[in-house]
Amino acid sequence: MTIHIIPEWHDNAMRVPEFDDSLHQTQLFLSQGQDVILTIIDFLPNLNQVMLKNNLTAADVWSVYDVLQRVRLTDDRPVAITDFTWPQQAQFIYLPDRILVQVEDVQYATVWLDQAWQARIVAIDLWSAAGRTQQLLVDYRGFISRVTTFDTQGEVVRRDYLTPSGAVAVQETGDSGAVTTQQVWTTQTHFKNMAELVAVALSQHLASMPATDYIIMAQSQRATFLVNQVAPQQPVILSYQSQRTDPQLAQALLLHISGTVAYAVTDTQAQYDKIVAQLANPDELAVIPPYPVIATMQPSAQQPVVLIYWVAPSLEQADFEAVQAAMISQPEAIVFIETDQAHTAFDALIREASQTATNEHGLVDRASQEAYQGRFQFLPPQSEAKRLQYMSTARVLLDLGSAPDQFMQAAALTYGVPQINQTATPYVLPEKNGQIVTDQLSLVVALQHYLLAPQPNQLVRETAHELAQAHSDEYLWIKWQQVFNKIKQQRASS
Template structure:
């Protein structure tokens, strides 16, 4: 059995998974190495279980977004709160015991409850419409927050003092009885009614309570022949690797989660690790250097975390040649040069379309999108209002001058200014992209993973572990040479097909079955070396 222990928390704490309101976005992609590994193990029908250590009342929402809804998992907090339930039931917030004179006001992003024309509560829903949270107010200050589990029950209540500062968080079971509470001092108090289910009456921090339950689970379920795959993160490593070892351990390092230079495990923690998996060649080199410096011998595997939600070759199904340009990390002046070259190609070939993309949460990047739109309109000597008017009157236009305006309007409509709101929506867009351009000095990791997962060639300014020159993309250090790279992949299908075949080979190389074989071979090697040292 393979046990996966992810770390999906984006919070400042090390024990809870933060879920923003559905209308907020984050610069960070949710996809990571563990998501990839779980997808591959499920595809291979290899027996596995995921151990969720974080408090995650909206866990099913997250798993659904990552196509992992059917995974087998054990949740520490389901155990701690006694909330093991599989059935999902909807909660109607209007059935609660509201004041008689309450008035509900439907806003674009939530529902407000007013009493005597004063804000009384704020009802917040999740991505799928399920009740996520209710904030209560007095004199415009938050007094308490009800946090709901996406399976349909009240999970915890957060209380605040008169100054709006955190006071305590109370965790409930399915019967509405409080099991334990976290105080402002971070101390955790156990309800005396359930004292016999815990080893202590109180804990210095939530971390200690989680570690206690994890150790119990590991001792009761994980054998020496099982494999534990740990998503490496500083706090996560300390929590798991400092516990009594159960089974064989694979440490999985993902670039956007662990700073190898600063937070690499020490010798004591590494003593419990059998194999290390990294996502890039650069990380493989860094890890090997760290191990050599400590005189520690552990097999290191470099396995790219492909996103199997993307499929190869879908852009062949449409006649348009869609170019995606990520603007976030590329200077505005260079973007103008890139757009100018693509525009020339668009005038020659009407099948070429351009998508300029930026993370919605990155205000600087979305500001670039606005500036680029303005510059393109200025070059066309038109406004958006004028373009709309031209489109409406297109059937009545006969003069040559007006026909030229139609061409300009149609050209502008072939350019999309795309704000990346969510990972799932972006995946849909990338499925039909023919070429990716990211000329930032620090390329976007997820975009590169997505590119190779979908077999889309990429043009970058600096070398990368995921893009090999003239194989699945081109490295163009000087933006003035971008024209040659664009033509290389858009003029004819030969080079584009070569990139697709190369990407397909890479994905096959790290397919579900091969991934499992690589891990098992490395574990056997580590076991054999360990036995030699024991002799």
């Protein structure tokens, strides 16, 4: 059995996807010795970073744009600034994330460097007196993969997708999206848009695969279009992840399963409850979390700093003041608040509270005020690796959202960290490895309990280990096998 996973990575052309169901499903299946083909329908000139950073190199890859652009190269080949031809008078100004190219003190080009691997060139913007004229995207295998041409108003005129030799393989018109192409596997040269061309190429590919394989497709409006256009012979499983489906639900977009889809999975019970009402057959939807828990029972050393990690997509003043009150009982406690919300108002609360912060002698001075302010650290949204790093040293995970962050809850189980939530989830057994709070007073009490509790907390760690068994990679694989078996039964009875 081969599993074809079709991610929804169109927003990741220049960055590595994070907290993505397709990515973690691929990791899970590979860990269980399954044959996986990542079927890439997105233009991803940085695909090697996705594969390397997430340990996916054991998976085979089929890329529709490699087919369209006739790319057979496989080796990683970074290009250098000297691989391009520049005007003789060009001057190069090196900055951390880019190289500015000037000719006679006029901007000629901006060479963009990869954020993770600073020496790698990923794109080049060309400029004239009227503004940006073209953008060149560099494929990780060492060639210009796409050239976007702009008019004087900065609007896209066309996009040319190139072969490694520099020939135009596909041309996409900027205003209408119409596509012109020359392919050996189809006589059609004109398509209404790129999605239609991708659908034809994907259909050709899947037609050559065994009908007994499985397709797991990240659910989206584009996925619905592709399923209906391609109608694969293989059973299709849609993967509904909250971060994709919530925006669709907010716009009242139907998430129905068409007749060509055999089954569906979603990431949480809360998401299941939202989606199941739209399905004709609720028995064709299962809850399978994308993030397995790897439990560790190794004893943790006493941490010199008492760290509260607070995941807060939205911050409420009453909750913030409750956390401030709880921290009075533990002078060594600091809180890292991960949020993309503006926190100017909360900075003012911190400064106000610092006016009465005393030192060890009971006096208020500048040092005591700065020390108090330093106990509250705001962080922008973090990567998976950074979050795991923070959780490995955290005393308590705080998440007061209506839908607690599933990745962080799994990470808390991994490291035996207690959790405080407002919403019950399968990741917390109240009074054992966490608390479900209902108001600010119960929040203060629960937080003080964990700030003052001895480390390591044996009950928390034992409960976390117990819950981890129900979220391990082996357990999640069993749930996937149950889905595959149900599909086999459906097909046998039809």
